[in-house]
Amino acid sequence: MSSTAVQDTVPTEVCDATRAANKIALIAHVTPDADCFGAIGAMYLALPELGKYPFASLPEGTVARRLAFLVELAGVRPASRQELAACDLAIVMDTAKDRRVNVDGKLEALPNAKIVNIDHHATNTRFGTWNWIEGDASSTAELVYLLIKSLGCQITPTIATLIYAGMHSDTQGFSLSNTTTRSLQIAGELAQAGADIIDTCEKLNRSRSRSEFELLKVIYTNTQVSDDGRLAWSTADCDEIAAAGCHANDIDDQVEVVRSIEGVKLAILFTEANQGKIRMNFRGERGVSALALAKEFGGGGHYASAGAILPGSIEEITDRVIPAAREFVKKLPA
Numbered sequence: 353m354s355s356t357a358v359q360d361t362v363p364t365e366v367c368d369a370t371r372a373a374n375k376i377a378l379i380a381h382v383t384p385d386a387d388c389f390g391a392i393g394a395m396y397l398a399l400p401e402l403g404k405y406p407f408a409s410l411p412e413g414t415v416a417r418r419l420a421f422l423v424e425l426a427g428v429r430p431a432s433r434q435e436l437a438a439c440d441l442a443i444v445m446d447t448a449k450d451r452r453v454n455v456d457g458k459l460e461a462l463p464n465a466k467i468v469n470i471d472h473h474a475t476n477t478r479f480g481t482w483n484w485i486e487g488d489a490s491s492t493a494e495l496v497y498l499l500i501k502s503l504g505c506q507i508t509p510t511i512a513t514l515i516y517a518g519m520h521s522d523t524q525g526f527s528l529s530n531t532t533t534r535s536l537q538i539a540g541e542l543a544q545a546g547a548d549i550i551d552t553c554e555k556l557n558r559s560r561s562r563s564e565f566e567l568l569k570v571i572y573t574n575t576q577v578s579d580d581g582r583l584a585w586s587t588a589d590c591d592e593i594a595a596a597g598c599h600a601n602d603i604d605d606q607v608e609v610v611r612s613i614e615g616v617k618l619a620i621l622f623t624e625a626n627q628g629k630i631r632m633n634f635r636g637e638r639g640v641s642a643l644a645l646a647k648e649f650g651g652g653g654h655y656a657s658a659g660a661i662l663p664g665s666i667e668e669i670t671d672r673v674i675p676a677a678r679e680f681v682k683k684l685p686a
């Protein structure tokens with residue numbers, strides 16, 4: 353666990369831009385996770401207190417069943433194209449590159465909006481008018497907590513629950529290396545503010561649908577481990593994902609199955625939710641940079657948790673990536 357290395361202050365420009373705007377679009381990344389929904393939901397509920405109109409971009413079909421409760425909890429109504437086009441500010445959260453925004457028509461669909469870019473991905477390309485990037489923050493939800501407080505808005509029990517969900521999820525229940533004293537301290541403040549931790553964690557961790565469970569069985573079955581035990585990977589192709597009853601937005605944290613094996617330094621999950629497009633999730637354990645390997649294949653993300661997408665079949669892509677991954681773990685110190 354690292355101590356508080358990140359700054360506690362929200363950039364003044366971010367607060368000023370938020371206060372100056374009237375209609376604010378709330379945007380996160382494609383295949384949104386709990387951090388995205390926590391951040392969007394919390395801002396959606398906080399902004400009206402400042403007299404601002406929030407408009408959330410959630411194109412149809414982008415909410416995973418498992419996470420729909422967060423959207424419902426915040427009462428988020430997805431904005432129309434027209435509403436988004438009329439926004440004068442876009443707060444883009446948790447999104448490392450502008451082409452990853454979860455907006456129909458991407459940022460061109462908001463021609464009048466200046467952009468506040470809030471993120472904790474080390475590889476963020478700083479595409480905003482204003483950029484607030486803290487690579488050491490546990491989650492974007494953590495940054496949103498600081499922003500809402502800086503704006504002088506209340507942390508209501510619902511806002512606290514949404515932020516907690518984002519932080520809990522991105523830290524795997526405060527168990528990963530991005531867990532800091534600041535994140536634990538904020539978690540305590542969220543509990544104090546009335547976050548419904550038990551219900552949220554049950555929904556996030558102990559409410560898998562049968563189809564997601566079927567998909568996990570596939571991933572367990574397909575898991576392979578290198579002879580030295582340092583590399584583990586698994587796959588799920590198009591047919592296997594469909595047979596389990598899953599869709600692209602159900603692929604989330606299943607790489608944790610692969611990562612859970614003792615001694616594994618690097619875990620990779622290859623999934624083909626969309627035919628011919630292989631998504632890779634890389635996870636590094638104990639100081640191993642998953643990002644370094646993901647970058648070799650055009651990917652990005654965080655130091656220990658990264659991703660990439662390549663065109664091809666599972667077989668073609670594993671044939672390319674696994675030899676590189678074997679070399680990569682071989683070079684790691686004993």
Ligand SMILES: [Mn+2]
Pocket residue numbers: 387388446472491492522
């Ligand atoms: Mn995040």
